[in-house]
Amino acid sequence: MPSPRRVLALVARWLAGTVLVTWRYLWATTPLHRTESPGGMADRPPRVAPEVLDDRVQLDGYGPLFHRSFRARVAGTKLDAGQLVDLVVHDFKHFVPTEVVDVHFGASGGRALDVGDELLVEMPGPWNGPVRIAHRDRTTVRLVTLRGHLEAGQVQFRAAAENGLLVFEIELWARAANRLVHLLYAHLRFAKEVQLNMWVRFCLAAVTTSGGELVDGVHITTRRLDRG
Numbered sequence: 001m002p003s004p005r006r007v008l009a010l011v012a013r014w015l016a017g018t019v020l021v022t023w024r025y026l027w028a029t030t031p032l033h034r035t036e037s038p039g040g041m042a043d044r045p046p047r048v049a050p051e052v053l054d055d056r057v058q059l060d061g062y063g064p065l066f067h068r069s070f071r072a073r074v075a076g077t078k079l080d081a082g083q084l085v086d087l088v089v090h091d092f093k094h095f096v097p098t099e100v101v102d103v104h105f106g107a108s109g110g111r112a113l114d115v116g117d118e119l120l121v122e123m124p125g126p127w128n129g130p131v132r133i134a135h136r137d138r139t140t141v142r143l144v145t146l147r148g149h150l151e152a153g154q155v156q157f158r159a160a161a162e163n164g165l166l167v168f169e170i171e172l173w174a175r176a177a178n179r180l181v182h183l184l185y186a187h188l189r190f191a192k193e194v195q196l197n198m199w200v201r202f203c204l205a206a207v208t209t210s211g212g213e214l215v216d217g218v219h220i221t222t223r224r225l226d227r228g
Contacts (some may be wrong), residue, residue: 030204031217039225043067045154045173048144052116052134058145061152061175063182065225068195072172072203072218077166078211081159084168087209088157089113089141095205096121097198113141131155135188145174150181159206165215168206170199196220 043065048057088095092113093103102122113119113133121129130146134154142156153174160167165209176182200218207214 030200030214032200033217033219034222035220036222036224039065039067039223043173043223043225046135046142046156048134052132052144056169056218057132058148058149058152058177059146061177061178062179065153065175067175067223067225068172068174068199069221070196070199070203070218071220072168072207073162073215074166074168074207074212075164075215076212079166079209081161081166083207084143084159084166084210085139085223087162088206092119094209095202097201118146137213144178150177152177155196166210166212168203168210170202172199 003197010091019135045065045067048059077084090113096103104120104122105117113136115133115136118130118132121131129149131143131149132146133141135142135156139160140156140158142154144154145151151174155174156169156171158169160169200220203218204214
């Protein structure tokens with residue numbers, strides 16, 4: 001267990017970071033295009049390979065399934081889709097808002113992540129975000145949540161060339177891990193907005209890393225599947 005001084009230091013950093021990130025979010029000039037709608041069978045998550053599954057994988061949560069997408073189109077990039085995703089798996093910490101998020105690696109030791117590797121994302125609040133790599137190919141990496149995560153589900157990072165632009169997309173399929181997170185996410189919306197801010201920042205870091213320019217802001221879609 002961490003010492004009380006260590007806990008206080010982490011809480012203070014998270015509080016200060018949350019204020020800073022919120023301030024930046026409120027004053028950001030990046031256009032955010034948000035849509036929400038009911039979901040359907042097409043919003044069900046991808047299948048997780050049996051070799052990735054064990055009793056630590058957390059796929060069964062509480063409440064509705066939320067399928068969210070954060071999509072950024074980029075012009076004039078110096079990297080192609082594979083090169084950008086390769087940087088994500090080589091230096092995941094580079095893309096997250098470090099004012100409130102820290103990343104710790106497991107046995108991979110920070111090298112390029114591959115299927116089965118794990119990392120811990122420290123976030124504000126009484127939870128962390130342990131995840132495991134469930135899928136990896138040249139242009140895609142998908143993570144599955146582990147016990148102790150505030151959500152139960154998967155998150156995927158993908159890049160692709162479309163109509164002369166590089167498209168970077170973060171896609172999530174997740175339920176709340178428990179009733180408290182469900183309250184914060186679906187009703188009070190606090191966790192939902194914190195998540196939105198984090199993934200928008202991740203998209204903008206991907207744009208900067210690619211060496212290109214964002215086209216028409218970040219497009220965010222949320223589809224709610226009450227049964228599935």
